Amino acid sequence: MVNIYNDTTKETECLFAAVQDDYYIIGPPEQAAVAWEKFCSLCKSSTGLKINRNKTQILLPTGSEGKELANEGLVLKRDWIPALGTILTRNDKTAEKWLVEESRKKHDKMFELLKDKKMPAQVAYILVRMSMAPSINFWLRTSNPSRTAKLAEEFDQKLLTAMTSILDLPHLEEVARKQLVMPISKGGFGIRSASLTAKPAWISAMAQAMRANYSLLLRGVHPTGKWVKNVEKTTNALKGLKMKTHLPIDGKVFWDTFGLHPAESGLQREITEAVLGEEQEKIYKQAERNGTDYARMVGLQCKESGLWLTAMPIHTLLRMRDVSFQLAARARLGVSLATGVKSCACGVELQSTPLHLLSCRHLVATMNLRHNKVLSTLLAIAGMTLVTARKEVTIDDEGRKRTDGLFVVKGKATMIDVSIICPTAKSYVKAARKSLGAALIREKQKIDKYDKEVKKHEMDFIPFVIETTGGMGGKAKRLIDQLMDEALANNATSFVPDRVDLFIKRAVAVAVQIGNGMVAQEGIRRARGRKWKGAISEVRGKVKKKERRRGPGGGGGVE
């Protein structure tokens, strides 16, 4: 077909563009009519293909009646024609309306389905993040921001409504709404905001496609009018961002710069990241006014803090029930863990310290369950990876001191002690101004307590410290690496589709959040003054007074 395309426009003033099975002739009507006739005859003589005239549309230039093409049996249009999944039009209002309507047609049903309570929250969230949020990127790239503003606003509102329903969120303040659309690596939920993406998407698409535009539409002549205005409006809005690529603000300079040297792929990501970086700084500034908020935000910068969000529920160790998933989401956002509960049973006011429930001194027994949940996950992983392991091992002669477990890795016995600590608790909040500051304190405490004794037996000791926000202490990561090495050496990796260490980290991250959920639920029940019926209350009755005083066996940062 390439030869036919080339020959069609050869002796005319027309240009052509062909993308897969779509073919466009661009030029003045009388010239386009000549090219069209040639195209029809070439198709007939060399391919035998028949032209479907009903499907061939013509967008007439302003002031043209299209007489030249009127007798060809083609569809003449003054306002717009469809093109490659979007439309070509000179009318901004037409484009705006078309985009909003198409988006509704394409997405509304899915938005409704996502709110169905029968779908697990974890699954619904993954669907939103992976398929809904990126779905309008093509339109944001191919239509300028003033045309996509309404589409983006409406789409974002629907995303927020869906997320509120899936995560059972209360009404969110602006700062929490901003956090929701941050990337997971920046403490958010990876739900891309169309409004924030619109400008980076369009301007980067322009910068990348400029060479084609340069030769195709204006043949090197500088553009004027609306296009320049739109570019300058967008580059002005994006000026001052910290990024490597320079975006010329002047429309003509932009045209020449990228017309000669088109931007490489990845520009949209670069600009979007710079925009999000700026937004993140705003969130940080707001958080700085409140010590616990700041500790939470710093905690969420740890790479591992978002692993429970990216865990696919393909394995029992990676699955989260709705209530756990929803409470974990609330804790990540730093919003009230229970709507309508104003203060903890211990009297602490929850409005300004919603995460108090994860470290309340009165919930020590449930914190022990959280600790055990993580420990049993580690033991389960040991089982799956064929690593020899034992739970609770005594290390002194009197039998008073014991660690949480013993793992044989690289031929050596390694004692571990699991701690789940809360960086937003009063005792840690200062140290937690630095990433993993709280975890580091706890690691040191545990090494002081056990290391000497363990070494006497020529064994290793690893304090396995995880922050409630999900951050993992350096020593914990070391144990995970060792478990991965063992799994590979034992050829016991059939349970995991990709990286073994990531699987283990995700399983631990999920266990921590499930544990947090248990603690929070118990705290909420007590705050509401209801008796807890079931396993937890039985265990609670057995907690020794001594333990209540010194804090939970595996937990830390009790207040």
Ligand SMILES: [Zn+2]
């Ligand atoms: Zn309390």
